[in-house]
Amino acid sequence: MSLSRRDFTRLATLGTLTAIGGGAAALVGPSAASAANSAYVFGYFKETPNESGDSYALHLAVSTDGLNWRPLNQNNPVATPTAGTLGLRDPFILRKQDGTFVVLATDLRGRIFNQNNQYLHVWDSVDLRSFTGYRRIRMHGLATHTWAPTAFWVPSRSQYAIVYSANNGADVFMVNYTSDFRTVSANQVYFSPGYPVLDADIVADGSTFYMYYKNMSNGLIYGARSSTGAPNSYTNYTGGLRQGNAMEAPLLIKNNTGSGWRLWGDSFSPVNNDYYGWSTSNVAGNSWTLLNQRDYTPPLSAKHGSIVGVTSAEYDGLVSRWGLPSWVRLKSYNFPDYYVRHAGDVGRIDAYPFDPHQDQLWRMVAGLADSTGVSFESVNSPGRYLRHSDYAIRLAANDGTATFRADATFRRVPGLADSTWSSFRSYNFPDRYLRHSNYVLRIDPLSASSSASDRQDATFRVS
Template sequence: MSRIRHRLLHTRLGATLAAACLLFTSWSVAAPEPAAALDPFTGYLMAHFTGESATGEQIYLAHSTDGLRWTDLNNGSPVLLSTVGTRGVRDPVLLRSPAGDRYWIIATDLRIASGTSWNDAANRGSTSIVVWESTDLVNWSAPRLLNVAGGIAGAGNAWAPEAIYNPATGDYVIYWATNSARDGVTKHRIWYVRTSDFRTVTAPQLYLDRGTGQGIIDTQIIEVPGSVGGYRYYRASADGHITIEASNSILGSWTMLGNLSHLGISNGTGGGNVVEGPMWAQFNGRNEWVLWLDQYATGRGYLPVTSTNLGATQNFRTRSDFNMGGTRKRHGSILNLTAAEQSRVLDRWGSTVPVNRIQSYNHQDRYVRHANFDVRIDVNPSPAQDAQFRLVPGLAGGSAHVSFASVNYPGYFLRHYGYDFVLAANDGTTTFAADASFRRVAGLADPSWTSFQSYNFPDRYIRHYGYLLRLDPITNAQGRSDATFRVTS
């Protein structure tokens, strides 16, 4: 169980699913319908979290054009924040409806960064998962909790949720890991429920139990078009090894094909390169698949292994021609994107905002910087990134305002607190957004420079006083000089 304390899950949804049947709203069994293709896929979108930092357990996105080399979106900052449950999420899953008209993100409701111990998280944690919903992949609903494990006797948690559309029943199977006692043994097992709307679910049923004392948290299913390798579905599970199974029915029987021990890869039992969080994807336009594995034991991040025939584990090979981008990517999921989806995503989060420094008007050798999360103006700030910010659209007030996003602390912004300035993690509240938003106006001391007017206290401006940044009313020439800055590269 000690290994469990180092990990939490990810998983992803069969992003390549494309069935013609629309979403059913009842529990009635529907006859399988023939597969129908969405528009051709041209890119890839990864949802992930980054770790146990103040903003690491939130939703991050990355984009790829080839499925192996990734670029962080939103300048490496989170795109969605959980404001429900534990106010943190891990192991996000991206899911598209078969008709391509609705999307969901589901994730573990857990925030270790708040001080929660792994023991408490596993035994007295949330039995809910967090759900976001969208019709266009870029505008998302507020997060909501969905209690999937509450019906399991003695359930301690609900970790690493996954979901997949099941054409045999016309609804979705959500599956996840819960730590509970069964037959006298307490460990993590995989359970499932069915849902048509990600708002109500059936009673939980046991899905996967390896027997003896072996717990299992990470498991993920991918649907393979044309049943390449002999099966329609393949499942990768971190159960001591990275075990590969196959089936023609999501809720039917599964055939064990083997594991990746021939590559020196295991989940601990087999030693070698110890990994977790298997994450499937199919390469666009060809019968080749990649299974990403998180090398958590060494902290090296994801490693891809690829195959053109999943029907035999000996077909997998490791790859070195990949790049994971600037942020560490933990337990996520990959959605294959159509051209229209890719365009919307990149229009929303793909633009790179330039890095700037904020120069003082009356102390032109000094620049705004954060130091131990306090904010001041300083000469030759070191490290240099402490004085580098991206002026992004205001967290409140939109494009009419700006917010100062830290370069070396993604997800952190300059905000006033008691009229003093600090560098703080965005907590998703309206108060934070208002405190971190400012209107750019002509410089109070020199109109060719810039001053920054508070969004929620418009009679106050950012100014330095004793070299420390404050939010003050400006009433004299000294104040006007102190409140004037230049945005420079």
């Protein structure tokens, strides 16, 4: 965590947390609901480059495909610790054997990683729409940290294992066992391969336990497996994975369809890309395919989160409790880590993350000139809209004129490069479409016969 904190944990099935912070992703044991899972929920904390958007509390997002996420509660916290550091990182949510949930999280607020803390935050939840029994549990008496918890059911012990990152002279994984997440056994070393490690995520598939973790000596993510899940029983079986300059917080999850797996890795720093993903049809093999960033959209400013499958009823309950966002983001098709934003009253696309992070948030409202169209009102500069002037896109205040209303109105149509995405045709210049050129937005004449690159410049995902 001083150099590598796990910023992407798996949230568990259903509802609403009450925590804030970070936790680790881990194995969710079989449950009665798992067979009917049709959606996903994601729990995380938030960081932005200049810290203006940092939130060391629990946030939630939902997805029907496990790839593209919509924050709940307007991306505001749903839970916050009231003891310890008053902040959390690395939230982890586990569906227990009885179908209810427990939430674990690192007790740490901010980016100061040299402090010792022997505790984890813990909440209980029936449905993740409310949280009870908040407490902290002491995991050890060492002069070290207790980071990135993950938990899973161990059938041979009829107990849960809580695995976390600590240092006992070396960076290792420790484990404590528990039946109630209130009292725990004495800590012991769980995995110490001879090099420093961080951020374990452990998932059981049948009788095999899979653990993905960060090797701190080279910054790569490795996979190991065990037939028992017992301490010191894991053997590496994958080569190292990494994208970008550094990576941590691996998150392994089986698709709701029952076939195929995804592995996520969080970027090392909030000034870098949020995370990267891989997929495989066989988690037992050593063949991961990097996902195209075009295919997934993480929650805004999400760090070290956790993902778990939920049923359609649980998904509906989450949406009913917290609400979907009142704003959208526009993601570039051919620069999929870039989003439409305003900067200096100019419409443009930039790679996220950036600050102010709210510059990319838009209220997509009924068209000012025609309610069957759409207009884009800035969230952090209300009353100001994207409009074209001399074909260039600017952010400007609505002056109430017919010309402004027409300039700020677009027709949403199937994407020119991909019909599952969207393109936006100018209302008063219907042969012209919103597109980026040298990262700056404008409207230009385009059609199905335009070049592939021009059509891609005019294609966006509304998320």
